[in-house]
Amino acid sequence: MAFTEEQPEKHCWVCFATEKDDLTAEWVSPCRCKGCTKWIHQSCLQRWLDEKQKGNGGGAVSCPQCGTEYHITFPxxxxxxxxxxxxxxxxxxxxxxxxxxxxxxxxxxxxxxxxxxxxxxxxxxxxxxxxxxxxxxxxxxxxxxxxxxxxxxxxxxRWDDYLVRLLQRYCSKGKLPPGTSRYLSRVPADGLGAGDHLSVSRTLCGALIFPSIASLVGRLLFRRMPSNLQRTMLGGVAFVLMKGVLKVYFKQQQCIIQASRNILNFPERSGEGQNQGGDEDTEDSGNE
Structure with a gap:
């Protein structure tokens, strides 16, 4: 009586399906693995190779169990x-x-x-x-x-910063209250443009829209000019001057406010010192 050795049931190590699940599937054994891990569906093997190669058809791929390198032959x-x-x-x-x-x-x-x-x-x-x-x-x-x-x-x-510096030197004394001109130099200690951040988008938009603004200002203020070029140039100059004057005015107001605060704080400190000195004199006279 002859005994025949039963072959183990085929299991695909990619999708974990057996041969009973799909009777029409094509099975292959591409490496030196033995037992149930030696079998794999042909379609699962192709899909797994594609995932490993990631579009590189010449890339080497090996079996994760036995380390056998697959030799892929394309038609x-x-x-x-x-x-x-x-x-x-x-x-x-x-x-x-x-x-x-x-x-x-x-x-x-x-x-x-x-x-x-x-x-x-x-x-x-x-x-x-x-x-x-x-x-x-x-x-x-x-x-x-x-x-x-x-x-x-x-x-x-930053041409307007130089204009602000010139006006601060020659025109600020008449606008400040009496005795406040000597505190004006403390305001721009970090630089005139220290608080102004150079924005790329603001600079780009302002530069590209400047011709349109100059043309509009020229048409509004210089209508009698016969040449459109002259109107636009004069409008651009007028717009730049107005912008510079407004910026100088606001900076001057900030300087005046800051200088006035310094003046108001100075007598308080000096007064506190005098009061402390007076208290010490009073205490000394009492001790005597």
Whole structure:
């Protein structure tokens, strides 16, 4: 009587299913494992390899139990699939440079468009178009983008701080109460612009909107000027002067208030010292 050894039931070590769960599934034994862990579904093995390789078809993958390295053989690709695969590799390599080029090109053409709009706004719509049509295209491509750059750089110059310093030196004594001028120098000890933080968004928006504000102020204050360019230039100068005067006025008021507080606090301290001295004299006379 012959005894036949029963084979162990197949268990997939990926999905933990048995051969009874799916009779039509294809089973493989790709490594040196024995027992129930040697079997795995073909579909589960392919899915597990894809997860391990993470898109790198040439990456080496080994069995987690016995350490056997899997030798993966792909079917021969047709010319179309091979061509598409090479195109995909080339695109994946040049995509970062292409993205940088798109961003730089977008910023450049935005600056060109803004420069053209600013020229038409400052000079006039019809005259601006005529000037740009007659100009050299290379000059326009190089000159128009510099308009927003110059506006932003001009906005970053803190010219009003120097104006405040000059007015504090020569015009502050007449506006302060008697005896308070000697305390004014204590206010800007940390610098005139110490409390003002340079905001990138504020500087950028203020610089880009300045031509529109200059054109609007010029139309309101200088209507009799025949040239649109003259009106815009005078409007820009008037707006800058008004802004500087207002800023100087507010800084002067802050200095006056701070100096007045210093003057009010000074007699109190001196009075306290005198009172303490008087109390000590009284105590000494009483002891005598």
């Amino acid at each position: 021969k690709m047709g010319p179309v699939v091979y061509f598409l695969q090479q195109v995909d590799r080339v695109l994946s390599r040049i995509s970062p440079f292409a993205a940088v080029g798109v961003v730089v090109g977008t910023v450049y053409w935005s600056a060109v468009t803004y420069g053209a709009v600013t020229v038409m706004q400052v000079v006039g719509h019809k005259k601006g178009l005529m000037v740009m049509e007659r100009a050299d295209p290379l000059f326009l491509l190089m000159g128009l983008p510099t308009i927003p750059v110059l506006l932003v750089l001009g906005k970053m110059i």
